[in-house]
Amino acid sequence: MLVFWKQKLVFLxxxxxxxxxxxxxxxxxxxxxxxxxxxxxxxPLVRFNTYIKPFILENFDVxxxxxxxxxxxxxxLGSWYRYRSRPDLAGNPNSxxxxxxxxxxxxxxxxxKPAHSNVGSQAIFVSRHNGPIGVTHLFQYExxxxxxxxxxxxxxxxxxxxxxxxxxxxxxxxxxxxxxxxRRKRTEEFAVWEVARR
Numbered sequence: 278m279l280v281f282w283k284q285k286l287v288f289l290x291x292x293x294x295x296x297x298x299x300x301x302x303x304x305x306x307x308x309x310x311x312x313x314x315x316x317x318x319x320x321p322l323v324r325f326n327t328y329i330k331p332f333i334l335e336n337f338d339v340x341x342x343x344x345x346x347x348x349x350x351x352x353x354l355g356s357w358y359r360y361r362s363r364p365d366l367a368g369n370p371n372s373x374x375x376x377x378x379x380x381x382x383x384x385x386x387x388x389x390k391p392a393h394s395n396v397g398s399q400a401i402f403v404s405r406h407n408g409p410i411g412v413t414h415l416f417q418y419e420x421x422x423x424x425x426x427x428x429x430x431x432x433x434x435x436x437x438x439x440x441x442x443x444x445x446x447x448x449x450x451x452x453x454x455x456x457x458x459x460r461r462k463r464t465e466e467f468a469v470w471e472v473a474r475r
Contacts, residue, residue: 278320280309280341284431287329287343291402292319293356294346294418298438306434321402322411343411344427347399347473348418350466351456354382355449357396378448379455386462400465415473423475 290296370392384394405411
């Protein structure tokens with residue numbers, strides 16, 4: 278999470294959406310940069326609204342806007358699947374080594390998710406308690422140029438992103454049957470991604 282006080286802007290870091298590269302590029306000019314532990318680095322909107330925003334409003338009477346990135350849900354899950362296939366997770370319940378992408382997504386669709394598929398929800402991350410999207414400025418990962426354009430204008434700087442924290446290479450092919458199930462059972466994930474289209 279990055280806070281830009283003068284610009285009244287907070288960048289909320291949705292996992293697996295290029296946030297490490299953005300934080301590396303903008304961290305040096307941020308007034309506050311939270312990178313650890315992960316539960317603070319990847320603070321969802323509800324937690325921000327519960328703990329950080331009230332403190333700001335009470336002490337400084339400043340209205341803060343939020344910005345976040347969401348990714349195509351299939352690609353987002355694919356990134357998690359590849360990330361958890363890395364050798365250092367071998368033998369860990371989170372490991373996806375030797376597992377098909379279909380099996381990983383099937384686990385994600387369960388109410389009680391197995392550890393390897395328990396990766397959260399982009400829709401929940403950017404939404405308020407009662408469901409509607411609450412992030413002020415929402416961008417698609419697939420259109421990062423538009424995010425960069427927005428941030429450059431808002432922060433009055435030039436931005437160049439390096440490639441950091443990439444998931445291992447690997448095949449991420451989802452069967453048509455599993456894709457249909459994913460789209461049917463997680464409509465909210467695809468809806469949020471579509472809303473972010475500009």
